[in-house]
Amino acid sequence: MFEKVNPMHPDKLADRIAGALVDIAYAIQENPRIAVEVLLGHGICHIIAETSVHLPSMEVIRTVERIAGDISVDYLEVPQDAHLSDNQKREFRCGDNGIFRGMPVTDEQRKLTKTARELFSAFLSDGKYVLDGDRLIICQSNASTRDLRAMFPGADVNPLGNWTGGSDVDSGATNRKLGSDMGDSVTGGGLHGKDLSKADVSVNIYAWLKAQTTGRPVEMCCAIGDEKVDGVPYEDIMLTAKMYVKQIGGFEAFAEWGLIR
Numbered sequence: 001m002f003e004k005v006n007p008m009h010p011d012k013l014a015d016r017i018a019g020a021l022v023d024i025a026y027a028i029q030e031n032p033r034i035a036v037e038v039l040l041g042h043g044i045c046h047i048i049a050e051t052s053v054h055l056p057s058m059e060v061i062r063t064v065e066r067i068a069g070d071i072s073v074d075y076l077e078v079p080q081d082a083h084l085s086d087n088q089k090r091e092f093r094c095g096d097n098g099i100f101r102g103m104p105v106t107d108e109q110r111k112l113t114k115t116a117r118e119l120f121s122a123f124l125s126d127g128k129y130v131l132d133g134d135r136l137i138i139c140q141s142n143a144s145t146r147d148l149r150a151m152f153p154g155a156d157v158n159p160l161g162n163w164t165g166g167s168d169v170d171s172g173a174t175n176r177k178l179g180s181d182m183g184d185s186v187t188g189g190g191l192h193g194k195d196l197s198k199a200d201v202s203v204n205i206y207a208w209l210k211a212q213t214t215g216r217p218v219e220m221c222c223a224i225g226d227e228k229v230d231g232v233p234y235e236d237i238m239l240t241a242k243m244y245v246k247q248i249g250g251f252e253a254f255a256e257w258g259l260i261r
Contacts, residue, residue, distance in 0.1 A: 001132045002109045005180045006120040007256040008165070009128060010172025013068045014038040015181075017045065018174045018193025019251035020063045021055060025195065026251075029053040033080045036193035040064075041171030044072045052080045067252075068167060092235040094226040095197040096189065102207030102218035103184035109260050112136075115152070117257075119143075122151070126165030141165025181258020185211070192255045202241035203229055208259050209244065 005012055018036040025032035033052040038045065045064050049055060054077065061073045112131040115138075119127055123143045130137040136155040138148055141163050148157045163169070175190030182191065185208050189200030196202050199222055206229075211218045222229045229237055248254050248261075 015255035019255035102211030205241040
């Protein structure tokens with residue numbers, strides 16, 4: 001059983017905005033410290049950024065409008081906590097406590113992700129999908145039930161009828177669709193809107209990649225300030241995550257579909 005949402009779902013709009021602001025921070029500074037929270041809906045986007053690097057407000061506004069359309073922006077920027085900053089002044093050490101789980105992607109998750117991408121390429125609008133064994137549930141905005149049933153005969157399509165979707169219908173918040181992004185690998189921390197020093201980003205990616213390589217579940221934990229996780233220097237874990245995010249195309253691109261792509 002698995003649920004997938006596409007990049008135009010309001011929660012994913014929030015993830016994408018947060019990821020895009022992290023991309024901006026990395027364009028300004030080689031190793032920024034930044035954590036971004038986004039709440040949007042019904043004409044307004046609230047953003048709080050705790051950051052070591054200043055993001056120009058006009059660039060923030062242009063980013064939001066590019067991703068979420070014509071929407072007002074309420075942006076608050078505050079400096080990173082001094083104690084957290086001191087933790088990594090001399091060397092890269094684990095940026096947070098956490099328990100992390102990497103799980104191999106299942107055939108069901110691959111199948112639904114392929115379906116979600118196919119529907120998104122056809123309609124480019126808000127959508128949410130569930131696969132439970134042989135039962136496929138499609139909730140796709142701005143698409144006729146007839147067209148959807150023609151594409152996927154036998155699916156449960158838009159049970160309440162046609163709908164418009166988007167942030168004028170629903171609100172969105174960062175890291176609210178981690179099940180869609182991580183499948184069975186979901187842990188306590190968020191995946192989006194943070195720099196690579198944060199274990200929620202780097203260790204989650206590292207654990208997930210290890211699970212895909214080994215084909216077995218992976219579990220690990222860390223404490224803030226740890227120099228190694230899973231017996232590996234934290235700087236190497238960060239480098240692994242950095243290469244993965246770069247390969248995808250950046251933090252905004254990572255936020256579009258998450259780890260299960």
